[in-house]
């Protein structure tokens with residue numbers, strides 16, 4: 001089956017800062033991909049390139065088999081892309097329900113009434129039904145994160161891009177969010193999740209890519225990716241050669257990607 005999302009030769013710099021250097025990436029329909037990388041590596045920028053809020057310096061992006069490289073962000077969202085933001089950005093003076101309706105109506109260019117049913121369904125899915133009439137600005141952090149997900153889901157995305165949704169949550173709150181994202185996965189939506197809370201990511205995704213220096217230094221199963229010597233080097237400051245030796249000594253027979 002053709003991938004739902006394909007990046008080919010994608011490059012983007014900000015002055016001397018290269019955040020994407022000739023990147024290729026395929027995401028299968030229904031796949032959940034985790035994205036790791038040090039602060040400032042360019043992960044959120046990559047979301048901007050995929051959703052069309054930022055332009056590429058070179059390369060192509062296709063979505064659902066269609067070349068979307070030059071398609072504006074609003075149109076990409078109508079094709080079925082939605083993202084959540086690192087810092088939740090609800091309309092604070094509007095209720096939780098109104099926030100979802102506004103997101104759904106705008107993204108799909110529909111009358112608000114046409115998305116009421118979807119918004120109610122999604123609020124239930126995200127555990128927010130009891131807060132439907134509460135102003136978004138009064139929500140706890142966990143509920144703001146849930147609302148970020150709900151707003152994105154109201155648009156009926158085929159591809160959901162999550163940017164650090166677990167950040168700042170306590171462990172019990174994080175466990176609730178993990179279950180919610182697992183539940184969202186069962187609907188068949190494809191997912192890319194940028195996250196620094198690695199255990200949350202590993203609990204949910206099928207595959208992890210690690211972005212550093214504008215390239216993917218690892219692309220593997222979650223367990224293998226986080227133990228990749230280059231990843232250990234970037235995160236822990238241990239030279240890749242030493243990290244590889246430690247990994248080999250500690251787990252005889254385990255596959256360590258080259």
Ligand SMILES: Nc1ncnc2c1ncn2[C@@H]1O[C@H](COP(=O)(O)OP(=O)(O)OP(=O)(O)O)[C@@H](O)[C@H]1O
Nearest residue numbers: 014017019037038039040041042043044045046086
């Ligand atoms: N609009 C912009 N203009 C100039 N530089 C930018 C712009 N957006 C991002 N950058 C720079 O690009 C680099 C990548 O930023 P980005 O936010 O994509 O990283 P990130 O991997 O998501 O980081 P974090 O994990 O800290 O959120 C950073 O050095 C950032 O300062």
